[in-house]
Amino acid sequence: MVNADRLFPADPATRDIARELYAEVKDLPIISPHGHVPVEWFHDKDYHFANPTELFITPDHYVTRIMHSQGVDLKDLGVGQKNFTEEQSKHAFELLGKYWYAYVGTPMQYWFDDELSTVFGIDKPFGPDTAGEIYDEINDDLKQPEFSTRALVKKFNIEFISTxxxxxxDLHLHDETNADPDFPARLAPAxxxxxxxxxxxxxxxxxxxxxxxxxxxxxxxxxxxxxxxxxxxxxxxxxxxxxxxxxxxxxxxxxxxxxxxxxxxxxxxxxxxxxxxxxxxxxxxxxxxxxxxxxxxxxxxxxxxxxxxxxxxxxxxxxxxxxxxxxxxxxxxxxxxxxxxxxxxxxxxxxxxxxxxxxxxxxxxxxxxxxxxxxxxxxxxxxxxxxxxxxxxxxxxxxxxxxxxxxxxxxxxxxxxxxxxxxxxxxxxxxxxxxxxxxxxxxxxxxxxxxxxxxxxxxxxxxxxxxx
Amino acid sequence: MVNADRLFPADPATRDIARELYAEVKDLPIISPHGHVPVEWFHDKDYHFANPTELFITPDHYVTRIMHSQGVDLKDLGVGQKNFTEEQSKHAFELLGKYWYAYVGTPMQYWFDDELSTVFGIDKPFGPDTAGEIYDEINDDLKQPEFSTRALVKKFNIEFISTxxxxxxDLHLHDETNADPDFPARLAPAxxxxxxxxxxxxxxxxxxxxxxxxxxxxxxxxxxxxxxxxxxxxxxxxxxxxxxxxxxxxxxxxxxxxxxxxxxxxxxxxxxxxxxxxxxxxxxxxxxxxxxxxxxxxxxxxxxxxxxxxxxxxxxxxxxxxxxxxxxxxxxxxxxxxxxxxxxxxxxxxxxxxxxxxxxxxxxxxxxxxxxxxxxxxxxxxxxxxxxxxxxxxxxxxxxxxxxxxxxxxxxxxxxxxxxxxxxxxxxxxxxxxxxxxxxxxxxxxxxxxxxxxxxxxxxxxxxxxxx
Amino acid sequence: MVNADRLFPADPATRDIARELYAEVKDLPIISPHGHVPVEWFHDKDYHFANPTELFITPDHYVTRIMHSQGVDLKDLGVGQKNFTEEQSKHAFELLGKYWYAYVGTPMQYWFDDELSTVFGIDKPFGPDTAGEIYDEINDDLKQPEFSTRALVKKFNIEFISTxxxxxxDLHLHDETNADPDFPARLAPAxxxxxxxxxxxxxxxxxxxxxxxxxxxxxxxxxxxxxxxxxxxxxxxxxxxxxxxxxxxxxxxxxxxxxxxxxxxxxxxxxxxxxxxxxxxxxxxxxxxxxxxxxxxxxxxxxxxxxxxxxxxxxxxxxxxxxxxxxxxxxxxxxxxxxxxxxxxxxxxxxxxxxxxxxxxxxxxxxxxxxxxxxxxxxxxxxxxxxxxxxxxxxxxxxxxxxxxxxxxxxxxxxxxxxxxxxxxxxxxxxxxxxxxxxxxxxxxxxxxxxxxxxxxxxxxxxxxxxx
Known part of the structure; x- marks a missing residue:
């Protein structure tokens, strides 16, 4: 499980202060004034990610660039590929496991570990030996109702988000989404x-x-x-x-x-x-x-x-x-x-x-x-x-x-x-x-x-x- | 009261070292080889600041710029104003209180808190609610003999100061000041x-x-x-x-x-x-x-x-x-x-x-x-x-x-x-x-x-x- | 003696981690893919440094530049001098002692203290009062068999080194050195x-x-x-x-x-x-x-x-x-x-x-x-x-x-x-x-x-x- 004190200062007295400060904001809703999430994910009442690779790898150039720096071809990560098969997706995820060590020290490693734990409840260490099974676990989760994008927006306590x-x-998707009382946040175009x-x-x-x-x-x-x-x-x-x-x-x-x-x-x-x-x-x-x-x-x-x-x-x-x-x-x-x-x-x-x-x-x-x-x-x-x-x-x-x-x-x-x-x-x-x-x-x-x-x-x- | 350990390292063992190091220099006189204080403040045997705003705000662009960044007009701080009245001065000081939060994290906040405490013995927190009364307290102090500029130079233990x-x-003010045995420092022009x-x-x-x-x-x-x-x-x-x-x-x-x-x-x-x-x-x-x-x-x-x-x-x-x-x-x-x-x-x-x-x-x-x-x-x-x-x-x-x-x-x-x-x-x-x-x-x-x-x-x- | 925890973090818990991490590599051999040591020092089966100044000062512009910044003439450090006498060498070393305070905070100070202690077993503080006697001690050491350059390469646990x-x-010195089973490392030209x-x-x-x-x-x-x-x-x-x-x-x-x-x-x-x-x-x-x-x-x-x-x-x-x-x-x-x-x-x-x-x-x-x-x-x-x-x-x-x-x-x-x-x-x-x-x-x-x-x-x- 991710540690409750992660990223806090090492000095015990200062860490205590940091804990108190963090407690003030830990549960406050998220304001996201600028980002690149597609509006369709929010408009669709029941959008689910196809698989963990579509969620974590292919669209995230923060992640793909590091594998590219290790000599992995971007096409093997689904980048720019139509009809990327389930098998290819799993292979891409396993590549992430294989090259996981190259992410040490990067925020992508920290974020991913954090997301596995806090969003998917997966606390085993990610890596070459576990990537396959973790793929399967997440894949199952993603089918569940609580993993629709809207459910995630709610779970994530997002108050405002801009595409x-x-x-x-014509922004009708934004209008319709905002008009829908079921959508839990305020959605803005940019x-x-x-x-x-x-x-x-x-x-x-x-x-x-x-x-x-x-x-x-x-x-x-x-x-x-x-x-x-x-x-x-x-x-x-x-x-x-x-x-x-x-x-x-x-x-x-x-x-x-x-x-x-x-x-x-x-x-x-x-x-x-x-x-x-x-x-x-x-x-x-x-x-x-x-x-x-x-x-x-x-x-x-x-x-x-x-x-x-x-x-x-x-x-x-x-x-x-x-x-x-x-x-x-x-x-x-x-x-x-x-x-x-x-x-x-x-x-x-x-x-x-x-x-x-x-x-x-x-x-x-x-x-x-x-x-x-x-x-x-x-x-x-x-x-x-x-x-x-x-x-x-x-x-x-x-x-x-x-x-x-x-x-x-x-x-x-x-x-x-x-x-x-x-x-x-x-x-x-x-x-x-x-x-x-x-x-x-x-x-x-x-x-x-x-x-x-x-x-x-x-x-x-x-x-x-x-x-x- | 300002803390004796302010700005020292958080780690206790290192802080102990810092305390010992600081003790070596805490009371040594000040050498100020370059600055912009007007010579008149030193030449005049009994110069007193007109009020706290003249002392702390109007001539100090470190202070005025932050209020300007919050939308305050410089003229309300006395900048470039002749005949800035006592009422206006107090209002300027209250503006400083009002916008005090904008100074968080800046050295101006640290210096000001420090000066209030160490020079004026004022230890209540400065802010919107206290700016007015603190103005009055300082204003009273500034009339006292121990707050003439010369008395301050002595209190501050300034050994050398350059204008x-x-x-x-023709530098006759410098010459006269230096010739005056009552002036406690060495004064240099630049x-x-x-x-x-x-x-x-x-x-x-x-x-x-x-x-x-x-x-x-x-x-x-x-x-x-x-x-x-x-x-x-x-x-x-x-x-x-x-x-x-x-x-x-x-x-x-x-x-x-x-x-x-x-x-x-x-x-x-x-x-x-x-x-x-x-x-x-x-x-x-x-x-x-x-x-x-x-x-x-x-x-x-x-x-x-x-x-x-x-x-x-x-x-x-x-x-x-x-x-x-x-x-x-x-x-x-x-x-x-x-x-x-x-x-x-x-x-x-x-x-x-x-x-x-x-x-x-x-x-x-x-x-x-x-x-x-x-x-x-x-x-x-x-x-x-x-x-x-x-x-x-x-x-x-x-x-x-x-x-x-x-x-x-x-x-x-x-x-x-x-x-x-x-x-x-x-x-x-x-x-x-x-x-x-x-x-x-x-x-x-x-x-x-x-x-x-x-x-x-x-x-x-x-x-x-x-x-x- | 140099402290076993030197350069580790001050916070005790983090320092413990650093100790464990360092222990993993403390004794691993050295790979030095790029450097400027003359091949002759390795080729010669029994090369000894003429004196401490030839070892520590004259060829090391990291060291000479600081003394130069204090007004010392480079010729007094042997730079560019043929026939630099033993007396001149000792004087150069004493100059290093005289100006040692100028090295505070630089890596040259840290390295030198470290080398004195770990290579020569000299733990008295270097400085104006001790430079002369330390010169003599090192000078004696340098004559000993265990201070030939080859012996040092072995002692230093150097596995690979490039000139x-x-x-x-024609690189015959490299070839001969590498062919010599007595030479303890792999030597590469660049x-x-x-x-x-x-x-x-x-x-x-x-x-x-x-x-x-x-x-x-x-x-x-x-x-x-x-x-x-x-x-x-x-x-x-x-x-x-x-x-x-x-x-x-x-x-x-x-x-x-x-x-x-x-x-x-x-x-x-x-x-x-x-x-x-x-x-x-x-x-x-x-x-x-x-x-x-x-x-x-x-x-x-x-x-x-x-x-x-x-x-x-x-x-x-x-x-x-x-x-x-x-x-x-x-x-x-x-x-x-x-x-x-x-x-x-x-x-x-x-x-x-x-x-x-x-x-x-x-x-x-x-x-x-x-x-x-x-x-x-x-x-x-x-x-x-x-x-x-x-x-x-x-x-x-x-x-x-x-x-x-x-x-x-x-x-x-x-x-x-x-x-x-x-x-x-x-x-x-x-x-x-x-x-x-x-x-x-x-x-x-x-x-x-x-x-x-x-x-x-x-x-x-x-x-x-x-x-x-």
Whole structure:
């Protein structure tokens, strides 16, 4: 069985403090403002995972990348495979057992052990010898009514959860799910217009823009129409429960073009006739437009920039995106955000949440900026950083400069449903660990520490993501 | 009451070591080689702070920036306000109480709690409910003779303190203060010629140069005269007690121009006719001149480079400089210091103290360089880094490469008088914490640890800043 | 006497775990896949160090740089001196005693104390008062049979050790040493072709290329011949026991030139007529060739890039290379390795071990890349980072992203023979310290922790460096 004190500090007195702090939040419901679980899992009244591999391996690039690093072919894990058979699924799970030792020290190991124990009640050690039988046990469980996705959402005590959706989605699945009194949480879509903002990178961009216009009910083939169409879709998403727009580009610059230039480049882009540099110029201008729209419609902006997406073209060609080969790039926030912050940073009603995988910007840029600008919040550790050591470093780097009120609260950002409670619990334990250190240092009273804990999982994210 | 063991390690055995180490330095006098307290506070035989807000909030951008990040307008804190009334001051202090929770985890919270307790004997928790009464208590105290600035300097056991001064200042206030047997410390001015070295950035630079010439008694409107004028001012400052010149530019390059080019650009600059790039070229040449002058006059050089000064133009326009919106920039030391170090780095009589807010240069550049070059010292954690976690990281990153003898010793760099003993005490406690870890690791004997402690507050800074 | 628990965690329960973990590896033999000890020390059946200064100071730039930072002239330490007398040697050793305090907090202090105690049985504290007598004691010891280098190799339990050799070396000393049943370890040469790959930087490059051709038995003065010559030398080294090629350039780019361009530039280079930029182009092309050759001959590639070699020209001119003035440069891995990894990163038989002194790439680039690509391994902390705090940070930054199986295992990279067992022991203790934290966190079972320990010193490096 997983230990009740896992991830707490080793020093006994500090551990006692951490226990008390953790007890404040252990059973509080989960707020998940950003993630990638498909809405269908929630809409379907009785959705069950086909098998343990569909649940734990194939869709979770956190898991598949480590096996890939050991020389396993992604196709053997079901990645990009149609008609992956039951036999193949079991084999994939056994591969996980075989290579389990490669996960030592990674959060995937911790999460998986935790999920086996807390969700499936399996406490025997996972590994090459037990993977097969554990597959069978979970497989049986998954057939049971208490393992439908909705039952899991209830069991996991999820209060709010956001998907990430196609900009043109009519969101009727969200509406129907929320209208269903049987669905135990509040479900929100999220607005993610990346492809429209990248005229150079997006394949057949002009066609995408035309479809956007059709859905938005306006001719989007001019810059003015395009902008209005995106504005309408933002409002549509907001009316259907969205609280945020999410953005992931190579940088966060918001340089505006002149009217003449933007119209000229837009036309060229529609004709499929722009350079990469012109694509960047348009994207930065379009992104600036999103920032302006946020002043009006009030959607929170979350940004996940500075990534080498699809670093590996071989695997991309064979298996597609999201295979674990999105590699962090150097981040640049202070220089690139300047014009945005100079214009809107002092507006407390504008919420801009900045994520990074480049830890060097924590103490040099994001902490100092968030400790000055009311609109700026520092996003929780993302992707490779959603791990015990990096989470502790995040607190270490940022709180002295910006305190706790300018943190986003935990973001699981996952498509692995069973990992959601584990990831949130991991973060709660680590928050307790960090805060217990402040209490042990006599920098904070235990009472204030408890308030920091509660706020970190409830009023904090409620405020940042405007949930009330 | 603040806890006697605050900031010490949690592990009981290590904490015992830290206690012993700290005891070595707890009561040693304070050496403050660089800071921003106005000389008038010391010159006036009976200067009293007008009220707690003038003491703790208005002039301290560490404090005001956090409230600003919560949406408070700087003018409500007295920033840039003439005739800030007693009522407004009390309201500002109550705002601090109201937003006190936003300071959790920041050093400002720790310092303030510490100052309330150790300076004013106030041990009730500060917060929204107590801010008003605490204001009144402090306000009463501040009227008392034992709360004149001079009485505080004595109480704080300050042995040496440096102000930062106008290059043209005749320093008679320093002279008179030092001549007064009643003043309990040694008071030094510091030479800070930044504006003269930035012909592009400085408004009305030619006029400033003319004034420089008048004070220096030489026509400074040619490059040769300008250089001689600065040389004379350096010597003047040294004769009046200065131990260092302080510099803060975008970079630390020392590229020299040819005689022809420097004379040509100087003329253009006097005519107000240079580009930003030409301004940078002149500034690097002028900075190289400062380095050469230091070889002769022996003033220590301290550099605080790589900052986006006045990042927020809105607030700058309304409230001026030093409002907490100086944001760290990426640092570059190894490349940019090469020509300087190649020329003068092997001269042990030349002391160059490099500060940074970009922690990435600690282990990559400053530690290795200070561990080779006799002239290079690594400045104490600065501005956003003057906090418990960053101070521990500073030791962690640098001492393995450069040991303890190449550290500057603590620099408070503040205009907040009451925070000076607290900041130094914080650093002494954290030094004890770090060194106790080395002793607990059996890497260092307790006796050597005690010597490291004592030297870190006495012979270390005395040597680095040539105080003897 | 050095403490049995040195470097273990302070918390008693965690320390107990660390003790158990360390016990697993304490007595396991040493694998040293990369270092700089001269082969002559091993070939000679009865090589003895001339005196303690030759053993501990003169050839060890880790030691000399700290004294240099205190103003000591390198010549007084024997650096670059022929006919350094016994008297001068003793004086150098006394200087080490005099400046011993400057080493506090550095690994050099820890290693030296450890070596004195464990190799020479000297347990009195080293320092200004004892340096002279300790010199004499060691000097006596060094004459004894049990202090021949071979006896030390045996005492140190070194199982595998690699030197770093001239590309044209016929390696007969290695062959003879390995053939000698009296030599207690496996001795490998390493292929280091840097100078041939740097046509601009290498003095008299054309002449070096001609000599390469002579040794390789082929006209190397054309690009085709040059490439074939290097290929032959790689194979020659492999046949004589080499397991790796080692490379240290300003970057790790592998941009290929067209056939026409490479032939044209090669000719120009042979004529001594290329620009620095052309030199870089050729070097990147040549480096790409090395990568291709590795696909065929299977030599592991280790890279030590991004260094300002010989930062200090004054000392370089007087004392030559390797004097402690190789300063870390900013690293760039994700961008620069892309083409290499896209081509060969998915080949599990290709082993590429990336070292760095820029810790910012650990969590941002190397961890994520090693956690995806089978061919990529993260090299142990190098040069300034081979220290307790940086080693702990290395585990902290990388293992959550890449686990333990993608680490290189410890690399001592030294020419200081007596420091080899101490450095390996230091790393074993610190690995135990880090892993004990995972066990204490309940993230890892003690049994798995023990396996991580054993693998980190045996099967890990055996796999990475293809020793079996």
């Amino acid at each position: 990430t959706d196609d900009t043109l989605d 607005f993610r217009p990346d492809l429209y903002l990248e005229p150079y990178k997006t394949a057949n961009w002009a066609h995408e823009v035309e479809k956007l216009g059709e859905v938005a009910g306006i001719d989007a083939t001019t810059y003015a129409g395009f902008t209005e169409a995106l504005r309408r879709r933002r409002v549509y998403f907001k009316e259907h429960g969205a609280v945020l727009s999410d953005h992931s580009h190579a940088d966060v610059r918001t340089d505006r073009l002149s009217d003449t230039e933007v119209n000229r480049l837009f036309k060229q882009a529609m004709a499929g006739n722009i350079t990469p540099e012109e694509g960047d110029k348009l994207r930065r201008h379009f992104f600036a437009d999103q920032v302006e729209m946020a002043q009006e419609d009030g959607l929170v902006m979350t940004v996940h920039p500075h990534v080498h997406r699809d670093y590996d073209p071989q695997n991309l060609a064979q298996y597609g995106v999201n295979i674990g080969a999105d590699i962090p790039a150097k981040a640049e926030y202070a220089v690139d955000l300047k014009s945005l912050l100079n214009k809107y940073g002092n507006n407390p009603d504008f919420h801009f949440v900045a994520f990074t995988m480049d830890e060097t910007v924590y103490s040099r840029e994001l902490g100092p900026l968030a400790g000055f600008y009311p609109s700026l919040y520092v996003g929780a550790p993302w992707w490779f950083l959603d791990s015990p050591e990096p989470i502790l470093r995040y607190f270490d780097y940022i709180t002295t400069a910006a305190g706790f009120t300018k943190l986003s609260g935990f973001i699981d950002d996952t498509r692995a449903l069973c990992s959601i409670p584990t990831r949130h619990d991991t973060n709660r334990r680590l928050t307790a660990r960090f805060v217990s250190g402040l209490v042990a240092d006599h920098r904070l009273s235990l009472e204030d520490g408890k308030k920091v804990m509660r706020d970190s999982v409830q009023s904090g994210p409620r405020h940042v993501f405007k949930l009330d | 930062t001064d106008d290059t043209l200042d 030479f800070r010629p930044d504006l003269y070295l930035e012909p592009y950035k400085t408004a009305n630079w030619a006029h400033e140069v003319e004034k420089l010439g008048e004070v220096a008694g030489i026509d400074a409107t040619t490059y040769a005269g300008f250089t001689e004028a600065l040389r004379r001012r350096r010597v003047y400052f040294k004769e009046h007690g200065a131990v260092l010149s302080d510099h803060s530019h975008a970079d630390v390059r020392t590229d020299r121009l040819s005689d022809t080019e420097v004379n040509r650009l100087f003329k253009q600059a006097m005519a107000g006719n240079i580009t930003p790039e030409e301004g940078d070229k002149l500034r690097r040449h002028f900075f190289a001149d400062q380095v050469e002058m230091a070889q002769e006059d022996g003033l220590v050089m301290t550099v605080h480079p790589h900052v986006h000064r006045d990042y927020d133009p809105q607030n700058l326009a309304q409230y001026g400089v030093n409002i907490g919106a100086d944001i760290p920039a990426k640092a570059e030391y190894a490349v940019d210091l090469k020509s300087l170090l190649n020329k003068y780095g092997n001269n042990p009589d030349f002391h160059f103290v490099a500060f940074t807010m970009d922690e990435t240069v600690y282990s990559r550049e400053l530690g290795p360089l200070a561990g080779f070059y006799p002239s290079l010292y690594v400045g104490a954690p600065w501005w956003f880094l003057d906090s418990p976690e960053p101070i521990l990281r500073y030791f962690d990153y640098i001492t393995t490469a450069a040991g303890f003898t190449k550290l500057s010793g603590f620099i408070d760099d503040t205009r907040a008088l009451c925070s000076i003993p607290t900041r130094h005490d914080t650093n002494r406690r954290l030094t004890a914490r770090f060194v106790s870890g080395l002793v607990a690791d059996h890497r260092l004997s307790l006796e050597d640890g005690k010597k490291v402690m004592r030297d870190s507050v006495q012979s270390g800074p005395r040597h680095v800043f040539k105080l003897d | 770093t050799d001239d590309t044209l070396d 292929f280091r072709p840097d100078l041939y790959l740097e046509p601009y930087k290498t003095a008299n490059w054309a002449h070096e290329v001609e000599k390469l051709g002579e040794v390789a038995g082929i006209d190397a003065t054309t690009y085709a011949g040059f490439t074939e010559a290097l290929r032959r030398r790689r194979v020659y080294f492999k046949e004589h026991g080499a397991v790796l090629s080692d490379h240290s350039h300003a970057d790790v780019r592998t941009d290929r030139l067209s056939d026409t361009e490479v032939n044209r530039l090669f000719k120009q280079a042979m004529a001594g007529n290329i620009t620095p930029e052309e030199g870089d182009k050729l070097r990147r092309h040549f480096f790409a060739d090395q990568v291709e050759m590795a696909q065929e001959d299977g030599l592991v590639m280790t890279v030590h890039p991004h260094v300002h070699r010989d930062y200090d020209p004054q000392n370089l001119a007087q004392y030559g290379v390797n004097i402690g003035a190789d300063i870390p440069a900013k690293a760039e891995y994700a961008v620069d390795l892309k083409s290499l990894l896209n081509k060969y990163g998915n080949n599990p038989d290709f082993h590429f071990v990336a070292f760095t002194m820029d810790e910012t790439v650990y969590s941002r680039e190397l961890g994520p890349l090693a956690g995806f690509y089978p061919s990529l391994y993260v090299g142990a902390p190098w040069w300034f980072l081979d220290s307790p705090e940086p080693i702990l940070r290395y585990f902290d930054y990388i293992t959550t992203a890449a686990g333990f199986t993608k680490l290189s295992g410890f690399i001592d990279d030294t020419r200081a023979l007596c420091s080899i067992p101490t450095r390996h022991d230091t790393n074993r203790r610190l690995t135990a310290r880090f892993v004990s934290g995972l066990v204490a966190d309940h993230r890892l079972s003690l049994e798995d922790g023990k396996k991580v320990m054993r693998d980190s010193v045996q099967s890990g490096p055996r796999h990475v460096f293809k020793l079996d």
